[in-house]
Amino acid sequence: MAYSLGLTLYHLAARREASPSGPRPARPAGRLLWLHAPGVDAARPLAELGARLAAEEGHPVLVTCPEPCPPLPGLIWQPPPPETQAEVRAFLDHWHPEIGVFAEGELRPALLHEAHERGVDLMLVDGRAPHFLRGRDGWWPGLMRGLLGQFSHILTLDEPAARAFRRAGGLLSAVKVAGRMEERSAALPCTEAERAALARLLATRPVWLAACLPEAEEDAVIAAHRAALRLAHRLLLIVVPHDPARTRPLAERMQAEQGWTVACRASDEEPDPETEVYIVENAAELGLWYRLAPVTYLGGSLSASGCQRDPMEGAALGSALIHGPKSGAHGAGLARLHGARAAVAVASGAELAEALSDLLAPDRAARLAQQAWVVASDGAEVTDRVIALICRLLDERR
Known part of the structure; x- marks a missing residue:
């Protein structure tokens, strides 16, 4: 009950902030995986994860980030949709992702709720602390607890972060300390x-x-x-x-x-x-x-x-x-x-x-x-673990 009330209040507030999203490229064929980063720093390990999923598993990968990121071959980069019901529905109608992987702890209620309603498996990686989208925090009764309960896996950087997610509503079976995922090597070339x-x-x-x-x-x-x-x-x-x-x-x-x-x-x-x-x-x-x-x-x-x-x-x-x-x-x-x-x-x-x-x-x-x-x-073992979890979820969806 509290979750529904919080979500309704959130949607009512979002109507005053609606802004249309831009055009989207064609969706590639295959079982699309969707990775979301709240900023450039979080996008780096997700880009490495996405590149490995595309190369090793052969799946198309969509990466959403509200900030401009350096493009990486083999990945589709897009901004996330505005937080309105119409925009997130249009986004999900177009992309049809099977799995959504969110980084750090940013929660976009409209997007997450609609994705969960459509059966998208949700994971959270490199978890620091749960928080609502910047500029959209407020009193939304039961909303954070309800959203965190929709994640099947919440992998955090350390134990203090794990406690923060558990207190906020993450399922005890879902929250695990994993550490940081690896980033694409920053080593520059030379002759x-x-x-x-x-x-x-x-x-x-x-x-x-x-x-x-x-x-x-x-x-x-x-x-x-x-x-x-x-x-x-x-x-x-x-x-x-x-x-x-x-x-x-x-x-x-x-x-x-x-x-x-x-x-x-x-x-x-x-x-x-x-x-x-x-x-x-x-x-x-x-x-x-x-x-x-x-x-x-x-x-x-x-x-x-x-x-x-x-x-x-x-x-x-x-x-x-x-x-x-x-x-x-x-x-x-x-x-x-x-x-x-x-x-x-x-x-x-x-x-x-x-x-x-x-x-x-x-x-x-x-x-x-x-x-x-x-x-x-560091972080290669954590990325391996995330890839294994994603592959297992994909197998369970067949």
């Missing part, structure tokens, strides 16, 4: 022959990388390199500017103000033994430099622009990471790294210099890089 040649050229020199460095942070990186050179006079700084146009002005500045020997990749120069700074204008080559630099500073994280690169890129390739307080679009990834003590946070240019000096010790950098690699590569 192995070139990496090997540069590794021989650099030999045993200590190296650090400033990845996608904005102009606003050049002073901090210059000061950190100057301080670190006092401890390791053979230290090489590799800079990938955020703006490639800064390559020549930055090289001239470092030469004029610091007296450093600077080489530029754009001029076909190499980092010979006398080179103290090597400037690379092409961010597409970061996969090469992450592999060669035991320590990386994530550019943009000290200034208002925010961290410019996914921290998992460097973590996946064995570079110890330093970053400032501005996470940009990568807050979730940095939080995961910090939870595993796999990155060093600094609040200022002075702290950047201190952190760099500390990580010049090879054992310290290697330990941090190993912890970061574990974070970047």
Whole structure:
């Protein structure tokens, strides 16, 4: 009774917020699987799950997310329908999914109720805490408990998350602690022959990388390199500017103000033994430099622009990471790294210099890089478990 009242009140409120959805691509043939992410961070492990389901099981996969996501071949990406009865019915009439997998804990009552009424098997993965769609929270009696009771499996990140789902109404038989699903590898490619040649050229020199460095942070990186050179006079700084146009002005500045020997990749120069700074204008080559630099500073994280690169890129390739307080679009990834003590946070240019000096010790950098690699590569067993559950549900529906 309470659930029906809560759902009715929710639908009445939704009528004032109706907005039509856009056109949809044709539905592919086959037993379609539907994955829903509340945001880009949650979409990453779902994209890996979807790619594996498409490749290993041969099923078409629809991924819905309200935020724009990088397209992945083999998956259908769509925004979710607006939370009105008419729109969710049109969405389900078109796609006819057999299984719906929701991430983290966002609940869309209109969509979930209609899917359950049509016999769609519902699962929840990477569960953090149950909550209604942002902007639609309110007093809906019995609604959350009723919706959570419709999920046959609720797989949470940890025990505190499991307790939150049980208290909110998840079935005791459904709620299980599973951990985090894996994400698609963030490891960027490079040419192995070139990496090997540069590794021989650099030999045993200590190296650090400033990845996608904005102009606003050049002073901090210059000061950190100057301080670190006092401890390791053979230290090489590799800079990938955020703006490639800064390559020549930055090289001239470092030469004029610091007296450093600077080489530029754009001029076909190499980092010979006398080179103290090597400037690379092409961010597409970061996969090469992450592999060669035991320590990386994530550019943009000290200034208002925010961290410019996914921290998992460097973590996946064995570079110890330093970053400032501005996470940009990568807050979730940095939080995961910090939870595993796999990155060093600094609040200022002075702290950047201190952190760099500390990580010049090879054992310290290697330990941090190993912890970061574990974070970047974990979750495969959880994804295997989710795939097995989905396959079992599909078999039971035959």
